[in-house]
Amino acid sequence: MKHVDLRSDTVTRPTPGMRHAIANAEVDDDCYGTDPTANALEARIASLLGKEAAIFTLTGTMANNLAIGAQSRSGDEILYEAKAHPINYEAGAPSAFFSVQTTGIQAERGLLKAEDVNAHIRLKTLHQPDTVLLSVENTHNAHGGSVYPLEQLHSLAHVAHERKIRAHMDGARLWNAAAAGGHSEKTLCEPFDTVSVCFSKGLGAPMGSALAGDSATIQRARKIRRRMGGGWRQAGILAAGVLYALEHHRERIIEDHRRATRLSTELAQIHGLVPMTPCETNILMVDTHDSPLTAFEWNTRLTERGVLQNVFSATRLRLVTHLDIDDESIDYAVSIFREIAGT
Numbered sequence: 001m002k003h004v005d006l007r008s009d010t011v012t013r014p015t016p017g018m019r020h021a022i023a024n025a026e027v028d029d030d031c032y033g034t035d036p037t038a039n040a041l042e043a044r045i046a047s048l049l050g051k052e053a054a055i056f057t058l059t060g061t062m063a064n065n066l067a068i069g070a071q072s073r074s075g076d077e078i079l080y081e082a083k084a085h086p087i088n089y090e091a092g093a094p095s096a097f098f099s100v101q102t103t104g105i106q107a108e109r110g111l112l113k114a115e116d117v118n119a120h121i122r123l124k125t126l127h128q129p130d131t132v133l134l135s136v137e138n139t140h141n142a143h144g145g146s147v148y149p150l151e152q153l154h155s156l157a158h159v160a161h162e163r164k165i166r167a168h169m170d171g172a173r174l175w176n177a178a179a180a181g182g183h184s185e186k187t188l189c190e191p192f193d194t195v196s197v198c199f200s201k202g203l204g205a206p207m208g209s210a211l212a213g214d215s216a217t218i219q220r221a222r223k224i225r226r227r228m229g230g231g232w233r234q235a236g237i238l239a240a241g242v243l244y245a246l247e248h249h250r251e252r253i254i255e256d257h258r259r260a261t262r263l264s265t266e267l268a269q270i271h272g273l274v275p276m277t278p279c280e281t282n283i284l285m286v287d288t289h290d291s292p293l294t295a296f297e298w299n300t301r302l303t304e305r306g307v308l309q310n311v312f313s314a315t316r317l318r319l320v321t322h323l324d325i326d327d328e329s330i331d332y333a334v335s336i337f338r339e340i341a342g343t
């Protein structure tokens with residue numbers, strides 16, 4: 001039986017080229033700041049995102065945590081979109097580790113508007129928490145990989161700065177946002193104080209993320225990473241795989257988008273399935289509301305036939321394309337969907 005894993009873009013296996021780079025990595029001890037490959041990766045990310053400095057982290061969650069820790073104090077408030085990853089899928093990290101108050105602002109397709117953000121930044125009074133940070137997700141995972149138009153994205157950082165708060169971008173899938181919108185990563189990041197990116201998603205690296213920003217903020221983040229147990233020693237082992245992925249897997253991301261769109265078009269023809277549109281990047285949400293099967297039943301039947309995906313809610317499946325999904329994988333997935341639907 002064929003095995004098509006559309007659960008997430010995090011399920012990829014390192015390619016032979018990546019394994020070769022990992023096996024031959026030059027390393028030392030990153031806690032002394034002397035691992036040459038980890039240092040090279042941090043310098044490459046800072047330059048790619050147009051920031052003074054960057055820090056390599058284990059996960060995107062850790063990078064988002066460092067952004068909070070380096071830019072807030074206990075009792076402060078951080079603004080997010082209501083379905084943002086840090087306040088829904090990071091196990092309560094902002095409150096557990098940093099005692100900050102989080103506020104989620106609902107936005108169509110997860111894309112915040114400057115006027116809504118402005119309305120939520122509190123006046124500085126004795127009674128209210130100090131709003132200190134805005135976090136923006138691009139692309140937006142829970143909203144099906146939606147992408148901010150450039151002007152709207154930048155207007156968020158501008159309103160934050162006008163109101164004297166800082167702006168962070170959760171760019172776990174910044175690579176996808178760049179590929180879809182036709183703007184470089186550096187352009188997208190330009191007005192943001194800090195940006196987190198993931199290497200384990202669109203790029204297909206086995207693990208790793210980074211936080212980029214000004215040198216003072218990244219220095220504070222380095223201390224917090226150490227405190228959280230994220231001071232890793234021969235980090236160059238993984239950094240070598242990431243450098244390989246940045247070099248070889250960034251330009252092909254548009255292929256993932258093309259395949260997700262094709263999947264969306266094909267599934268839309270199956271009675272009862274309604275793919276969420278537009279499908280702009282590599283994440284496809286499929287509504288099962290009008291289908292005789294629930295999302296859980298679809299999940300069981302598809303999994304039995306080797307098509308792995310995620311139940312996102314009782315009436316929604318999430319399917320994600322990535323480095324290990326080719327055109328044949330899409331053909332197979334569509335054929336199994338059709339078979340189950342009896343069409």
Ligand SMILES: Cc1ncc(COP(=O)(O)O)c(C=O)c1O
Pocket residue numbers: 058059060061062064085086137139140141170172173198200209
């Ligand atoms: C938008 C977004 N931010 C952050 C993360 C966290 O990344 P990690 O799983 O590496 O902690 C994810 C993971 O899926 C994500 O989708």
